[in-house]
Amino acid sequence: MREKKPIIIIGNGGHSKVLTEILQLNQCEIIGFTSPKNEENVYNLSFLGNDSIVYNYSQENILLVNAIGSTQLPVLRKKIFQKFSKAGYKFAQVVHPSAIVSSYSLLGEGAQILAGVVIQPFAEVADNTIVNTAASIDHDCRIGAHCHIAPGAVLSGNVLIGQGSHIGTGSIIIQGIKVGEQVLVGAGSLILKDVNDQAVVYGTPAKEVRK
Numbered sequence: 001m002r003e004k005k006p007i008i009i010i011g012n013g014g015h016s017k018v019l020t021e022i023l024q025l026n027q028c029e030i031i032g033f034t035s036p037k038n039e040e041n042v043y044n045l046s047f048l049g050n051d052s053i054v055y056n057y058s059q060e061n062i063l064l065v066n067a068i069g070s071t072q073l074p075v076l077r078k079k080i081f082q083k084f085s086k087a088g089y090k091f092a093q094v095v096h097p098s099a100i101v102s103s104y105s106l107l108g109e110g111a112q113i114l115a116g117v118v119i120q121p122f123a124e125v126a127d128n129t130i131v132n133t134a135a136s137i138d139h140d141c142r143i144g145a146h147c148h149i150a151p152g153a154v155l156s157g158n159v160l161i162g163q164g165s166h167i168g169t170g171s172i173i174i175q176g177i178k179v180g181e182q183v184l185v186g187a188g189s190l191i192l193k194d195v196n197d198q199a200v201v202y203g204t205p206a207k208e209v210r211k
C-alpha cells in the first residue's frame, strides 16, 4: 500500500524500526523522523527535530506515522495521535505486504498491521491501533482505538476490545468475549471471561490482579 504523501515518522525506537521497513517495502517517501534528541537512525533517515517540528509542515502535504511503541497500556501513543489529529494532521495506515487483511474488514486511520497478521472478514480495527507480528483477529472482532494487540495474540470470532487496551504477547481470547477499555492483559494469558474496564489480568485462565 503506497501512501501518496510523504511521511514523517514520530519516534526512533524498536517499533519505528519495524514500521520503517514496512514503509520502505511499500515504497513510501519518508521525510525523516522526530525524536527528543538527535540520535542514530539505523536506516539513516534524517533527524528532523522534536515532535514540534511537525508544525512546520502543512497538514495538507504530509502524513504522520505514530512509531511510539508500547509494552503496557499505550498511553503515550494515544496522546501523540490525539494531539496531532486535533491540529488537523492525518496518520497513514501501515500494512505489511505479508499481512492477510480481508477486504471485508475495516481499518481505521493510522492502523498498523505488521508482518504475518491475519484479519478475517467483518473484523474492525479502529484508529491508531497496532496489530503486531503474527497476531490473528478472527471474524467480527471489533478492536477499539489506541489498542495494542501484541505479537502472536489470538482473538477468536466476535471478540470486542475497548479503546486503549493492551493484549499481551501470545494471549488467547475465546470467541464472544468482551474486554473493556484500558485493560492490560499480561503476556501468555488465556481469557475465558469478560474483562472489566481498567483491569489488569493475566494467567491461564486469566484472573484480575488489580484495577
Ligand SMILES: CC(=O)SCCNC(=O)CCNC(=O)[C@H](O)C(C)(C)COP(=O)(O)OP(=O)(O)OC[C@H]1O[C@@H](n2cnc3c(N)ncnc32)[C@H](O)[C@@H]1OP(=O)(O)O
Residues within 6 Å of the ligand: 070, 071, 072, 132, 150, 151, 167, 168, 169, 184, 185, 186, 187, 188, 189, 202, 203
Ligand atoms: C514487539 C514487542 O516487543 S511488543 C511488547 C509486548 N509485550 C507484552 O505484551 C508484555 C505484557 N506485559 C506483561 O505480561 C507484564 O508481565 C505485566 C504488565 C502483566 C505485569 O508487569 P509487572 O506489573 O511489572 O509485574 P512483575 O513483573 O512485577 O510480576 C509480578 C508477578 O506477576 C507475575 N506475572 C507477571 N506477568 C505475568 C504474566 N503475563 N502471566 C503470569 N504471571 C505473570 C510475575 O511472575 C510475578 O510473580 P511473583 O510475584 O510470584 O514473582
